[in-house]
Amino acid sequence: MxxxxxxxxxxxxxxxxxxxxxxxxxxxxxxxxxxVGYYNPIAHKSVFDEEKIVKWLNCGAQPTETVFHLLKKCKIIKE
Structure with missing residues (x-):
């Protein structure tokens, strides 16, 4: 998976x-x-390639709990 x-x-x-x-x-x-992205918790900086993330989610990739919350915070996932 x-x-x-x-x-x-x-x-x-x-x-x-x-x-x-x-x-x-x-x-x-x-x-x-x-x-598909970068996250720095020290500098509170995150960069995402939204097109790639949506493509992989549509292909069936499942985000881990931490990644899910990061994507939700940046409004890439709406749930």
Whole structure:
């Protein structure tokens, strides 16, 4: 099953995350199928490629709980 989830990057104690599409059995920092956004909790900055996200959601990819709340906050998902 495909998931929209966070992939950690950044330095120690300074996390930054990429929002990626990957298989749910792949490890957290494994190779993604597609990168669709960026989230930095320290700087409170998030960037999303809305077209790609909608495309993957229509293909059946399921967002994780955290990604769901980020997309809902940016009004990409309306529920």
């Amino acid at each position: 495909l998931k929209l989830r966070l992939k950690r990057n950044g330095r120690k104690r300074q996390p930054a995350y990429r929002i990626v599409v990957m298989e749910n059995t792949t490890r957290r920092d494994g190779r993604p199928i597609d990168e």
